[in-house]
Structures are given as C-alpha cells and as structure tokens.
Amino acid sequence: AQSVTQLDSHVSVSEGTPVLLRCNYSSSYSPSLFWYVQHPNKGLQLLLKYTSAATLVKGINGFEAEFKKSETSFHLTKPSAHMSDAAEYFCVVSEWELTGGGNKLTFGTGTQLKVEL
Amino acid sequence: NAGVTQTPKFRILKIGQSMTLQCTQDMNHNYMYWYRQDPGMGLKLIYYSVGAGITDKGEVPNGYNVSRSTTEDFPLRLELAAPSQTSVYFCATRDGTVFSGANVLTFGAGSRLTVL
Numbered sequence A: 001a002q003s004v005t006q007l008d009s010h011v012s013v014s015e016g017t018p019v020l021l022r023c024n025y026s027s028s029y030s031p032s033l034f035w036y037v038q039h040p041n042k043g044l045q046l047l048l049k050y051t052s053a054a055t056l057v058k059g060i061n062g063f064e065a066e067f068k069k070s071e072t073s074f075h076l077t078k079p080s081a082h083m084s085d086a087a088e089y090f091c092v093v094s095e096w097e098l099t100g101g102g103n104k105l106t107f108g109t110g111t112q113l114k115v116e117l
Numbered sequence B: 001n002a003g004v005t006q007t008p009k010f011r012i013l014k015i016g017q018s019m020t021l022q023c024t025q026d027m028n029h030n031y032m033y034w035y036r037q038d039p040g041m042g043l044k045l046i047y048y049s050v051g052a053g054i055t056d057k058g059e060v061p062n063g064y065n066v067s068r069s070t071t072e073d074f075p076l077r078l079e080l081a082a083p084s085q086t087s088v089y090f091c092a093t094r095d096g097t098v099f100s101g102a103n104v105l106t107f108g109a110g111s112r113l114t115v116l
Helices: none
Strands: A003-006 A010-014 A019-021 A023-026 A032-038 A044-050 A056-058 A064-068 A073-078 A087-096 A103-107 A111-116 B004-007 B010-013 B019-025 B031-037 B043-051 B054-057 B064-066 B076-078 B087-094 B111-115
Touching: A003 A087, A003 A103, A010 A019, A019 A111, A023 A032, A023 A087, A032 A064, A032 A073, A044 A056, A044 A064, A044 A073, A073 A087, A103 B043, B004 B087, B019 B031, B019 B087, B019 B111, B043 B064
Parallel strands: A010 A111, B010 B111
Antiparallel strands: A003 A023, A019 A073, A023 A073, A032 A044, A032 A087, A056 A064, A064 A073, A087 A103, A087 A111, B004 B019, B019 B076, B031 B043, B031 B087, B043 B054, B064 B076, B087 B111
C-alpha cells in the first residue's frame, strides 16, 4: 500500500529566503511523484512530476524536487521565496493499477506556505 | 480553452436537501474524478469514471451518486445532505489514452458546499 507524509503542516519563510517543503512516501512499486500547488479558492495546479527519469526535477516558478529512493523522499525546494508563492502544497504519489481509474493516487495532507516580508 | 468547469462555486444546503454539482470538460479526456477536500486531510476520491457509461466508487462514496452519459459531463449528486458533507469538492480529468501512472490530473476550481 502506498502512503504520503508531508512532514510540516505549516512553513513560514521570509521573502528572498529558501523554501523547503518535505515529503516522504512509501510505495510497493516504482511510483510517480507529483507536487501540486493550490492558491486560495483555486483548484490544484501541477508544479512538477517525477516519472523515473532524472532524479532532480525542475518545475514551474523556480521550484524543483529531488527524488531520493534510499530516503523515500521527494522534498520540494526553491532558492528564493516570493510573496506569490504563498499557497498550499500537496505531495502526491501515483501507482499504475488496472482498477481505480488507471492510477491509484494518494494525496498528502498539505503544507501551508506563508511568505513574510 | 476552459479546461474543467465546475458549478456552482458556492452553495449552502439544509440537512436533507439534495443537489447536483456539475463538472464539464472540453479536453476530451476519458478519465474523470470527484474528490472532496477537508482541512488537514488532503483529497479523498469519491467516484471516478473511465469513460462514458462507466463509473466506479472511490474511497468515500457513501451519500453520493454519479453518472457519465457523455465524455464531457460528470455530475455529482448529493442525496439527503448531511453536515458531514460540508467540504470543498473538486472535479478532475486525466488523459487515459496512455497507460501510465505519470499522467497528470487537471482540476476544476472547486465547489464549496456547506450543509447546515
């Protein structure tokens, strides 16, 4: 069975400082991993995805994540936070299966990122 | 290009009332999903559909029903609304033509439902 743990429910950073949002996963097979971002009163938008190619994945708006199989982690980082990054971030693990709509998706509980001046 | 459109955006229901949340997509995606989002809980799958005429239950289907008569539309029906159904509901689609766990979901903007 797969699972996702987002280690921090809230993260607060100052504008211009680095961002680190932590995600650990468990999976029986080789999973695909995603980070989605949700701005207030909006739907979820894909930031980036890992699909067993390069372990360092670059996404939109300067975000990137590194897949570390030995640590079962997929942490999201950004070198310099901007006010517009304030949002909720979800880590998602996906395994292919014949049922469940083709994907079994498990969402983390989310990390709320606050960016202060 | 509208993508995934959900209506209504907000709704307040009384206990025992019924309503339908609408979801329409223009991307010709086969797979469609309904999720509910509760604070601190992530997203939970209610129902999904792999194509017109085919639907199946997700993790939390009780109290809901769906239908899929066309590729474009996937309405979610709440019968006998209960306070436990107060939540934000998201419809999502995925291109099912490629067999891969890496396919990305496209989400609607959400429908916020309050049951009093």
